[in-house]
Amino acid sequence: MKSVKQETVPIFTSSDVVVARQKVRQWALELKFTLVDQTKLVTAASELARNALDHGKGGQMMIEQVENSTRNGLKLVFEDRGPGIPDIEAALRDGFTTGNGMGLGLGGSKRLVNDFHIDSEPGKGTRITVVRWK
Amino acid sequence: MERIPILRMGQFLLVTIQVDMHDRLAVQLQDDLTQKISEWSSRGVLIDISTLEIVDSFIGRMLANIAGMARVLDAETVVVGMQPAVAITLVELGMSLAGVRTALNVETGMELLYELRGDFHSEMGG
Amino acid sequence: MSKLPEMISKHEEQLRTEWLKQMSSAVRRADLMSDEEIKAQSRELLAAIASGAKSGDVANLDGAAWATTRDILQSISTSRAKQGFTPGETTSFVLSLKQPLFSIIRKELSSTPDAMFDEVWKATTLLDKLGQITTDAFMETREKFIVRQQEELMELSTPVVKLWEGILALPIIGTLDSARTQVVMESLLSAVVQTNSRFAIIDITGVPTVDTLVAQHLLKTITAARLMGAECIISGVRPQIAQTIVHLGIDLANVVTKAKLSDAFALALQRTGKTVVNTNGGNEKKTFFKKEE
Secondary structure, three states: OOEEEEEEEOOOOOOHHHHHHHHHHHHHOOOOHHHHHHHHHHHHHHHHHHHHHHHHEEEEEEEEEOOOOOOOEEEEEEEEEOOOOOHHHHHOOOOOOOOOOOHHHHHHHHHHHEEEEEEOOOOOOOOEEEEEEO | OOOOOOEEEOOEEEOOOOOOOOOHHHHHHHHHHHHHHHHHHOOOEEEOOOOOOOOOHHHHHHHHHHHHHHHHHOOOOEEEEHHHHHHHHHHOOOOOOOEEEEEEOHHHHHHHHHHHHHHHOOOOOO | OHHHHHHHOOHHHHHHHHHHHHOHHHHOOOOOHHHHHHHHHHHHEEEEEHHHHHHOOOOOOOOOOHHHHHHHHHEEEEEHHHHHHHHHHHHHHHOOOOHHHHHHHHHHHHHOOOHHHHHHHHHOOOOOOOOHHHHHHHHHHHHHHHHHHHHHHHHHOOEEEEEEEEEEEEEEEEEEHHHHHHHHHHHHHHHHHOOOOOOOEHHHHHHOOOOOOOOHHHHHHHHHHHOOOOOEEEEEOHHHHHHHHHHHHOOOOOOOOOOOOOHHHHHHHOOOOOOEEEEOOOHHHOOOOOOOO
């Protein structure tokens, strides 16, 4: 993927999570995503930013416009120096449920984007990369 | 600190969420609502989210919590005005808000509240 | 340093004339493009190639020097794809420049065979690359067109109908995959908003199979509608489908399902507080539902 331009947002307070959402919204608007796609991406960003804050003890989000041979997209990278995720599969395992229980996990966010990748090891922090293509 | 205003309309409470809420504001709203329902013996709560462009799992849980707590205090909750893009996203996220009643707008929401809990004799009481 | 740029500039006029002559009538397609158009395209392209060769590397066409050439090829390709040229015809337009170019090279360098071979090689590589750019651009245009058609088809095949005040019907024809489900949800929800409807009847008579995936998609749609205050009733459930649902252990939770659309409609009418009255010319008999015989 060829990247075109990028921006980094710190995530250390719950207000930062709001800022992160708004930035992603701005970028998605500029790239002229459809309303539903914008909403999905911004919501995913909110989930992942909050994760970085709550579980990861703070970190940052990087937004980058990307291109591959046929289309444009928006890439978000969430990084934190927290405890890491011991069982990635379990964290992702979250089928469509009708309950409103706690901890929807990362499975939900994964469904809101096109590409989803987690790099995490206990003690080494977490990096989650997501892409939404137009 | 800023708070989301809660309006009283007879036996019901009306809350309009218009800002992009950060987590503390959401928690504050839950606390304020539970307190007011109790204080005014309200029978219903109408939450208007028609200007909310994002509802993530935190806000979703907040709505479910409010409905749950209100029910324990014998009040019904109706959430109105969810935007189509938001509904589609919430469903994809895996939230169904099963315990929360919903309506299309404030008007139909109020109709529903009256259907469920309206007691016309003591409408303006409290 | 290649002698191509020099040679192209020096003989530009001649190259162009030869090139046009070179395009056989098959490639020429006079039925799709006028003489003036083709002359203009040739002139533009040749000028861009000349300037690209002059300021850039003839082996690597990714740089800024070749940007104009790439753009021209892109637009020639796109417009020809739309006009109905075949990919072969479009690429031949570019490749038929080879013969005239080789002739020029031979004329200039016949006394130095090594240099001549060198330049011919450079020229053929250059034109092959230009041909590749043309083909890729052509395919891209075709693909975008197909994708757009697929989208339109999906939208057309999910109409939402207003049956009565506050009651919508959504007949689904064909398979319900995840892409389709997105379209269905968007159509349904925007119709709910526009018509202020509280009920939506999703008719699945036209859905050939209902397995766990399709059931999940249906449940998603129903949940989304519910979040906006609209309740869904599923109709058109054939006996075989009812069996499949039970065998697969699909839990339809609180969703009401009916075999016939008419029953679903009657139910929705009742739920919106409406009554169907049998007016029997004189002897008015009040019934709650008109039962279909």
